[in-house]
Each structure stands twice: as C-alpha cells, then as structure tokens.
Amino acid sequence: MSDKTFDIVIVGAGIIGATLARELSAYALRVAVIDKASDIPSGASRANSAMIHAGYDDQPGTIKADFCPIGNRLYHELAGPLDFTLKECGSYVCGFDDDDRKHLEKLLQQGRANGVPGLEIVNGEALRRREPYASAEITHALWAPTGAIVNNFEAVLAFMDNAQQNGVELFLETTMEELLLSPDRGEVVGIATNRGRFFAPVVVNAAGVNSDLIARMAGDESFFIRPTRGEYYITDKHVGHLVKSFFFACPTPKGKGITVAPTAENNLLLGPTSTVQASRDDTSTTGPGLAEVIDGARRLVPSIPLNMAITAFSGVRANPDTKDFIVNVLDRPTGFVNAGGIKSPGFTSAPAIARHLVELMEDRFSRRISFIPDPAFVPERKHIPRFEQLPLEEKRRLAEADRRYAQIVCRCEMVTEGQVVEAIARGARTVAGVKIWTRAGAGRCQGGFCGPRVVEILARELGVPCEEITRHGGHSRYLVGKTKDYWFRGEK
Numbered sequence: 355m356s357d358k359t360f361d362i363v364i365v366g367a368g369i370i371g372a373t374l375a376r377e378l379s380a381y382a383l384r385v386a387v388i389d390k391a392s393d394i395p396s397g398a399s400r401a402n403s404a405m406i407h408a409g410y411d412d413q414p415g416t417i418k419a420d421f422c423p424i425g426n427r428l429y430h431e432l433a434g435p436l437d438f439t440l441k442e443c444g445s446y447v448c449g450f451d452d453d454d455r456k457h458l459e460k461l462l463q464q465g466r467a468n469g470v471p472g473l474e475i476v477n478g479e480a481l482r483r484r485e486p487y488a489s490a491e492i493t494h495a496l497w498a499p500t501g502a503i504v505n506n507f508e509a510v511l512a513f514m515d516n517a518q519q520n521g522v523e524l525f526l527e528t529t530m531e532e533l534l535l536s537p538d539r540g541e542v543v544g545i546a547t548n549r550g551r552f553f554a555p556v557v558v559n560a561a562g563v564n565s566d567l568i569a570r571m572a573g574d575e576s577f578f579i580r581p582t583r584g585e586y587y588i589t590d591k592h593v594g595h596l597v598k599s600f601f602f603a604c605p606t607p608k609g610k611g612i613t614v615a616p617t618a619e620n621n622l623l624l625g626p627t628s629t630v631q632a633s634r635d636d637t638s639t640t641g642p643g644l645a646e647v648i649d650g651a652r653r654l655v656p657s658i659p660l661n662m663a664i665t666a667f668s669g670v671r672a673n674p675d676t677k678d679f680i681v682n683v684l685d686r687p688t689g690f691v692n693a694g695g696i697k698s699p700g701f702t703s704a705p706a707i708a709r710h711l712v713e714l715m716e717d718r719f720s721r722r723i724s725f726i727p728d729p730a731f732v733p734e735r736k737h738i739p740r741f742e743q744l745p746l747e748e749k750r751r752l753a754e755a756d757r758r759y760a761q762i763v764c765r766c767e768m769v770t771e772g773q774v775v776e777a778i779a780r781g782a783r784t785v786a787g788v789k790i791w792t793r794a795g796a797g798r799c800q801g802g803f804c805g806p807r808v809v810e811i812l813a814r815e816l817g818v819p820c821e822e823i824t825r826h827g828g829h830s831r832y833l834v835g836k837t838k839d840y841w842f843r844g845e846k
C-alpha cells in the first residue's frame with residue numbers, strides 16, 4: 355500500500371498499454387503499468403477476432419485510417435523479434451449481389467487511398483478455386499493479402515514481457531480510483547488506486563471500455579463509451595481447414611458483421627455479433643446471439659458443422675460516440691494523455707498508436723520528463739517453448755534437460771508441466787493466466803482434464819494451498835473445501 359514514484363503511469367494493460375509500455379521502455383524512464391485484472395490480457399484485447407486488418411475499412415482522413423495500415427506493417431515486422439504467432443492468411447470481404455459489388459469497389463478505392471498494398475476484387479469462381487468451402491452464392495470478393503491473424507494473448511504478453519525486461523513495472527489487481535492533481539487542478543501529479551498512490555507527472559488513459567470514466571476524472575467530457583458486446587463460437591481444429599483466409603461479409607452500419615476465420619492455432623473462429631449494452635464488463639453469451647453467429651457464419655461457409663463448436667465467449671468493445679479513436683494530450687490538466695475509445699481496428703493499430711503517443715509526449719512533456727534513449731534497451735524476447743510445435747529432436751532435447759518437459763499436462767494442446775512452471779515463473783497466477791501463456795485448457799476438453807493438474811502445479815509453485823488458486827482472480831476459486839483427503843498434498 356506504500357506510495358510509489360514514476361515518470362509515467364499507464365492505466366490499462368491491454369494491447370494499447372502493452373505496446374506503449376514497450377515503446378517507452380526504450381528510454382531511460384521509470385514507467386508503471388497498472389491494471390485492475392489478475393491476468394493480462396483482460397478487456398477487449400483478450401476477447402476479439404485477432405485480425406490484423408489490412409486497412410481498407412476506414413474512411414481516409416480518420417485516425418483509424420492513418421494508424422491501421424502502419425500497425426499492420428509493424429505486426430509483420432515485430433512478430434519475429436517479439437516471438438508471437440502471426441499467420442499471413444489474407445482476408446476476403448464477400449459480396450452476394452450488385453449492391454455488394456459496388457460496396458467492394460468503394461472499399462478497394464478507400465484501401466488504395468489509405469496506402470493498403472495488393473488489394474484486388476476477384477470473382478466467385480476464383481475465390482472458390484482458392485477456398486473450396488466458400489458459399490456458392492458469393493459473386494465477388496475483395497482480397498487483401500496483408501490481412502493476418504495473430505495469437506492475441508501472445509501478442510499482448512510479448513509487448514508487455516519485453517517492456518518488463520527493459521525495466522517497466524506491471525501492477526495487476528490495481529484499480530485506478532482517482533486522478534491526483536495539483537492544488538490549482540492545472541497539473542497531473544499521479545493517481546490513487548486500491549493499492550496506494552502512484553505519483554507521476556504523466557498519466558496515460560489506456561483503460562479501454564472505462565476510458566471515458568477515466569477521462570472524466572481529468573474533466574474531459576469529449577467522448578462517451580457505448581459498451582458493445584460481440585459473441586463468438588470457437589470450433590475444434592478438425593474443421594480448421596474449412597477456410598485458409600479471414601472471411602467477412604460486406605460491412606453494415608453496425609460494423610464488420612459475422613466473420614469466419616482461422617485462428618493462429620488452426621481452430622475456426624465464428625462471430626462476432628454487435629449488441630449495445632449497459633454493462634461495461636458483462637461478457638456472457640446468449641442464445642439469440644449465438645444463433646446469429648451460426649446464421650452469419652453459414653452464409654459465408656455453409657458446411658460449418660455445429661457439433662464442432664468447443665466453446666463460446668464474448669468481448670466488449672469500447673465503442674465511442676465520436677466513432678474514431680481518441681488519441682490526444684489534454685491542454686489542462688498538463689500531463690494527461692488519452693488513448694481511449696479504441697474500438698476495432700484497435701488491436702491492429704496499437705503499435706502505430708503507441709509510436710505516435712511517444713512522439714506526442716516527447717513534444718509536449720519534454721520539460722516535465724526527459725526522453726533519453728536507454729542504451730541498454732533490448733528489442734527482442736522469447737516466448738516460452740511451444741512444445742507441440744517443436745520438431746521431435748527438440749522435444750527430446752528439452753525433455754532430457756528437464757523432465758518436467760516430458761510430463762504432458764494438457765493432452766488436447768500437448769502442453770507440458772515444464773511450460774506451466776515457466777508460465778508461472780513469468781507471471782501467471784491463475785488458471786486463466788496459465789491458459790493465456792501456454793494454451794493449457796484451450797483445447798477440445800476446455801480444461802476438463804488439465805484444470806485440476808494446473809491448480810495443483812500453481813499451488814505448488816506459488817507455495818499456497820490449492821483452495822487459494824482461482825480461475826481468473828477475485829472470488830473465482832476452483833475448490834471451496836475438502837470432500838476427502840487431498841492426495842496431491844500427500845495428506846492422509
């Protein structure tokens with residue numbers, strides 16, 4: 355609960371907070387990132403389509419149109435050095451009639467104006483030669499070869515992990531409650547949280563769906579968020595081959611509509627819906643929402659089998675009434691930065707937004723803090739081994755060096771005890787945190803087999819009783835009391 359002092363405090367460890375933290379870690383600055391969640395990513399960065407958009411969707415001249423194509427290029431450049439999974443799959447926007455064809459033309463021109471390379475409109479036959487399961491009703495499609503898929507968990511972890519390696523401090527389960535201002539309310543002096551005060555002359559609002567509430571604390575009422583839920587199904591990898599690329603229908607006023615897409619790990623992702631709701635954190639799924647997902651997905655790829663769905667989930671968009679990202683520095687109080695209302699294509703745009711924010715801050719705050727490059731900055735990091743994907747020789751070498759890599763914990767995704775232990779060493783504290791790092795529990799059985807084993811390993815590594823291990827922090831405990839002796843604690 356003690357007070358802490360930094361140069362910059364970032365509120366929110368989603369993709370915006372993480373990419374910005376990494377950019378700032380290249381300077382000799384004391385940077386803190388706080389997040390109310392127990393694991394990262396939380397919020398929209400955890401539950402989205404993970405599409406790295408090419409950049410044709412947004413009207414030239416908008417902030418989105420400026421950042422999206424640059425962000426796309428940066429993901430392609432950074433996936434290697436930061437070791438997160440990126441699949442170069444391209445995307446199609448599919449048209450079913452003449453009106454759609456006109457819309458595809460508009461997107462093509464828009465994309466060219468935004469500097470998106472390689473766009474072309476192909477006819478239905480050409481599409482089906484490449485994608486045999488695409489609907490016979492599709493007459494034309496806009497092909498965008500630079501569209502890509504990432505593992506969004508890995509990407510957020512990668513940026514934040516690299517930032518932490520370069521000295522950034524991450525504080526989880528830490529909720530911003532108040533903005534601290536100078537007596538004349540003209541300058542930011544820090545924030546108050548449930549875990550004490552963080553003093554800093556610069557505070558960045560990267561709080562996603564809560565970004566308008568945080569902006570209000572600085573007296574900024576220029577935007578408000580309409581939380582907008584998107585529901586999804588994920589299928590088994592057995593049907594992952596049904597599409598090779600990301601499939602959209604023509605967008606509607608509600609958004610980009612239901613899509614069918616391969617995930618970075620070869621499942622199929624179906625969704626999302628778009629429903630405005632009052633709650634900022636209700637991520638439940640609904641019967642009508644999931645029925646809409648199936649209808650929309652089968653319009654694009656009719657043969658998707660429903661019995662292959664392994665789970666459903668939803669994410670909440672930070673949908674701003676301004677319809678564009680809010681990326682600015684307030685004139686008063688000095689030291690307050692907004693990166694709010696970051697709806698789609700916010701994941702894609704994040705690395706470009708982060709670079710722009712650093713330029714803005716250097717320009718505006720050079721008298722408050724010094725932006726001196728840190729000669730010790732290391733721009734690369736490694737993810738923990740992805741055991742399932744390793745060649746046999748490499749698997750054997752790992753298992754011989756550390757027997758925990760010979761113990762399979764998650765049979766669906768072939769995750770070993772060695773990976774789980776490494777994830778805990780790198781910061782995972784909950785069962786969801788282990789899943790985010792390793793994919794244990796992300797397969798067909800959704801943790802039915804590996805869940806108890808992961809609880810046991812977490813308890814052992816963290817030195818706490820199994821009853822204290824939670825699914826995702828707070829009150830989400832797995833075990834509520836003993837029914838019989840715990841064999842795994844060796845108790846009789």
Ligand SMILES: Cc1cc2nc3c(=O)[nH]c(=O)nc-3n(C[C@H](O)[C@H](O)[C@H](O)COP(=O)(O)OP(=O)(O)OC[C@H]3O[C@@H](n4cnc5c(N)ncnc54)[C@H](O)[C@@H]3O)c2cc1C
Pocket residue numbers: 365366367368369370371388389390391395396397398399400401402403404405406407528529530531560561562563564583584585626668669670671672693696697698699700701702703
């Ligand atoms: C259904 C859906 C589909 C999408 N699909 C795509 C896509 O395919 N491609 C794409 O580019 N974009 C997509 N997006 C948009 C993208 O996910 C977001 O733009 C991006 O994740 C926003 O990142 P963020 O860091 O601003 O917010 P978030 O990821 O929501 O992070 C904000 C963080 O702030 C924390 N926080 C909030 N309040 C406080 C507080 N008071 N104190 C401390 N911490 C706080 C939260 O816990 C959270 O971790 C989609 C979004 C959704 C919901």
